[in-house]
Amino acid sequence: MxxxxxxxxxxxxxxxxxxxxxxxxxxxxxxxxxxxxxxxxxxxxxxxxxVCELAVPCLAGLAQGHPELGTKLITTSQIFSADPEGRWVRTLSRFYRIEPSGEQQTFRGRLQ
Structure with missing residues (x-):
């Protein structure tokens, strides 16, 4: 984005x-x-x-050092901005630094 x-x-x-x-x-x-x-x-x-649900872009992954959730698998809130190089996202609640694992493909390009 x-x-x-x-x-x-x-x-x-x-x-x-x-x-x-x-x-x-x-x-x-x-x-x-x-x-x-x-x-x-x-x-x-x-x-x-x-009442219905609306799909919005978000991320799922292993959060490390989350101020409220600690270290665990999470789904983020809605993404509002993402670095074109795939290094960070800004969700409704906070910035996340993206650190891809060796097994996953980057989301870079999917949000632009």
Whole structure:
């Protein structure tokens, strides 16, 4: 997920803005100020809603020294950026340094 491409960069900036707005909304929900009556009256109506899952890019591997999970096999949160050379990724929660094992093929190129 390199941002050299202008369209990819533009899309990334849009996602950053959405995440900024989401953060503001979540803070408001936590402090009881959101959603307002106006926000709900202007919200899109969703009829017959059902919970479903959406696949997002993530990684699975042996985490070493994870601050919460220690050393164990994990699946990361959603990837938001990846080094074009395959050396690191930034997920929703943190940076990961990629250290391929001798047995696996690199993911480099799959995320670009």
């Amino acid at each position: 390199s941002f050299d491409d202008p369209l990819r960069r533009e899309n990334a900036m849009k996602k950053i803005e959405l995440l900024r707005k989401l953060t503001e909304d979540l803070v408001g929900i936590m402090d009881g100020s959101r959603p307002t009556a106006s926000e709900l009256s202007n919200a899109v109506s969703l009829v017959g809603a059902q």
